[in-house]
Amino acid sequence: GRSSEETNSLCWPACRVMAASCSDVLNINVGILGHVDSGKTSLSKALCEIESTASMDRHPQSVERGITLDLGFSAFFHDVPPHLEMDDRFSKVQYTLVDCPGHASLIRTIIGGASITDLVVLVVDAQKGFQTQTAEGLVIAEIATKRLVVALNKVDALPPETRDARVRRLRGHVRTLLAKTRFPDAPIVPVSARPGGGTVGPGEEARRPAEGIHALVDAIVRSTDAPQRDEEGPLLFAIDHCFALRGQGTVCTGTVLSGRVAVNDSVEFPALRLTRKVKSMQMFRRPVPHARQGDRVGLCFTQLDASLIERGFLASPGSLPPVTALLVEAHKVRFFKGEVASRTRFHVTVGHTTVMASAVFLSPEAPGAPGADSSSSSSSYSSSSLSVTLSCTASPHSPGTGIGIGIGNEAPTTKQDNTNQAVDEEEDEE
DSSP states (O other), rough: OHHHHHHHOOOOSSOOSSSSSSSSSSEEEEEEEESTTSHHHHHHHHHOOOOOOSSOOOOOHHHHTTTTSSSEEEEEEEEEEGOOOTTOOOHHOOOOOOOOOOOGGGGHHHHHHHHHOSSSEOOOEETTTTTTHHHHHHHHHHHHHSOOEEEOOOGGGGGGHHHHHHHHHHHHHHHHTTTHHHHHHSEEHHHHSSGGGGGOOOOOSOOOBSSHHHHHHHHHTTTTTOOOOOSSOEEEEEEEEEETTTTTTTEEEEEEEEEEETTTTTEEEEETTEEEEOOOOEEEEEOOOEEEEOOEEEEEESSOOOOGGGSSSESSTTSHHHHHHHEEEEEEEEETOOOOTTTTEEEEEEETEEEEEEEOOOSSTSTTTTTTTOOOOOOOOOSOOOOEEEEEOOOOOOOOOOOEEEEEEOOOOOOOTTTTTTGGGGGTOO
16 A cells, blocks of 8 residues: 555545546446566556556555556546447546556466456567466456457567568467457557657657557457446445545545445445445545446545555445355366366455365366266366355455466465565566
8 A cells, every 4th residue: 555645645535636527437447467578557658648546556666676566557538439339328438447467476466457357458568479477368358358459569679671570470470369269359459658668868858659559549449348337236346455545534446346335325344344434435536426336436434444454345234244165157267287176275366355265066077076986087077167166264255256266375365465475586577
């Protein structure tokens, strides 16, 4: 989180950026995924028109190391495209950009960012092509969303005499890779988010402007599906940042996953077993009276200790009881060649929360499952999905949808896991 000194300039709730109403703005969440040092944050900067309190590598360790360690949020606006076919309630679309880290050790942060997205922009370094975390980002995008746009970044770094030919070859390579995914027809757009790497030569007043951004925005808009937003039912809100604001209270920023929330509503923090009333709300520094499913907002509370919260959920009181076991439908990622057997210990990530769990597959083909042949060790299942019971060691406070179930033996995440993980080995690449 940020200190009160860093954020006090926002003047909550009487912010400097005012808007008559946000009720006619449709919010679309766009995840920015890709390999480390592919230019995701530079691309977000080139796209955005307004920044949130959590944007553009503002975490002190991000500034020190020069890499993205946490989720960043910013936004740009666009007229409602005709193909969305929705009623006249909305006059603008707000595209909220979720800038995700690219380092492998921050995979849980990446999963948390992807889990709230409606669409993913996969950033590919035009000089290096598909890399390890590019492929991981593609896998996460397949799980999290139905729409993808590929940005071939840093094309300005290619030699001018061979640039067009190399971009054509890279397009063909990416198209071949996408053919085996749910995104065979995804737009592929060459861009230069930071031409020249941001350096300013002698006699130059400023670095060159970004290239290809208008084409990328057009591709994002064309790829936008009409989202299914439902304001009915209890509130579920995914918290991604929490900080104290001197003289105002504690601010929790995040995304409404279901239901709606309004000023003066009472909400519960299930992990803390606390209920608090919403004092005020902002959407990208604009005061709003309420927010609905899909909206990103900041909620201000009084008498709430910010040090107790970094990520998690808040909900309508009594609507999100803790659980120790879940019955879910599981799909094996086709790129994973190892065995997935019953009684294996998994990381289970739901939103921004990760816990350890052991799985018992109910399919008779699953090794070690009840009723299975004890001599069988095959990890190839006849069906594309399996029923599985997960026995959790801690409550994930699950909203019912989770992604990023991975095999591992590490402990559950703590408040410092997102920023203090070992990333030194790739700092030179950054």
